[in-house]
Amino acid sequence: MIQDLENHCYRNEYQPVPPKGNDCILYFEDRHVLVRLSGGSFSFPTFAEAEKNCPEIYDSYTYLFSIDNTCYYFASAFHPDLAEGCTMEDIIIFRNLEPQKNCFALITGYQLSQWYSIRKYCGRCGHPMVPDTNERMMYCPNCKNTEYPKISPAVIVGVRNGNRLLLSKYAGGTARRYALIAGFAEIGETLEETVKREVMEEVGLKVKNIQYYKSQPWSLTSSLLMGFYCDLDGSDSITLDEDELSVAEWFEREEIPYDEYDVSLTREMMINFKKGLS
Ligand SMILES: [Zn+2]
Numbered sequence: 001m002i003q004d005l006e007n008h009c010y011r012n013e014y015q016p017v018p019p020k021g022n023d024c025i026l027y028f029e030d031r032h033v034l035v036r037l038s039g040g041s042f043s044f045p046t047f048a049e050a051e052k053n054c055p056e057i058y059d060s061y062t063y064l065f066s067i068d069n070t071c072y073y074f075a076s077a078f079h080p081d082l083a084e085g086c087t088m089e090d091i092i093i094f095r096n097l098e099p100q101k102n103c104f105a106l107i108t109g110y111q112l113s114q115w116y117s118i119r120k121y122c123g124r125c126g127h128p129m130v131p132d133t134n135e136r137m138m139y140c141p142n143c144k145n146t147e148y149p150k151i152s153p154a155v156i157v158g159v160r161n162g163n164r165l166l167l168s169k170y171a172g173g174t175a176r177r178y179a180l181i182a183g184f185a186e187i188g189e190t191l192e193e194t195v196k197r198e199v200m201e202e203v204g205l206k207v208k209n210i211q212y213y214k215s216q217p218w219s220l221t222s223s224l225l226m227g228f229y230c231d232l233d234g235s236d237s238i239t240l241d242e243d244e245l246s247v248a249e250w251f252e253r254e255e256i257p258y259d260e261y262d263v264s265l266t267r268e269m270m271i272n273f274k275k276g277l278s
């Protein structure tokens with residue numbers, strides 16, 4: 001999965017050390033990111049590159065995280081002209097380019113860029129927020145309101161029915177691949193209740209034997225996905241919520257389709273069931 005960086009070390013502690021020349025600058029405009037493409041891989045502009053025409057690049061930065069010995073930042077003085085050979089690309093490149101550590105840095109940085117962009121002003125009193133110096137938090141000097149990065153819990157559900165697994169496709173949008181039932185936790189419910197509610201809402205089925213599998217941070221939706229398997233409880237007759245799904249159907253284990261290359265928890269859960277591991 002995308003967060004499994006094997007021999008690389010991702011550190012998300014807030015340690016706002018000043019940038020060095022070989023540290024990376026993440027630059028986003030809406031859903032696009034500035035990168036240097038090279039065959040099937042990509043890299044990010046560095047402070048050393050930007051420094052050539054913009055010595056003040058080191059003056060104002062936002063520390064994000066580190067991977068191995070490289071730190072990642074937003075830099076206020078940066079603009080795309082400072083990085084020769086870089087282009088703005090849709091963030092979706094994380095699905096099919098390498099290396100994986102850059103893909104993970106891309107989507108994690110994207111989540112932070114989204115969060116900072118909607119926390120410029122206090123949600124309580126409207127005063128401009130300021131970044132805290134000790135932790136990754138925005139602070140309102142007027143009313144003392146504090147804001148931490150938003151992470152929304154959500155479930156991915158593999159509904160089993162003997163040798164069959166329930167697969168579905170999202171309605172609308174660009175979703176072409178089969179997926180599992182998914183949805184966000186609501187206020188006041190446990191994750192197990194989220195599983196039951198989402199399955200009932202989307203396909204009209206009752207489930208039992210809810211078992212936690214694994215989790216995955218999913219930055220595109222600022223969510224923390226938690227995977228569960230469960231068993232059908234009662235009728236297997238599907239009542240589709242057509243606002244949410246375009247199709248939902250039972251697949252025999254041997255016939256479960258999946259993409260060769262994907263980085264999602266959904267795919268891993270589908271393959272696990274297919275291999276009889278769930
Ligand atoms: Zn305030």
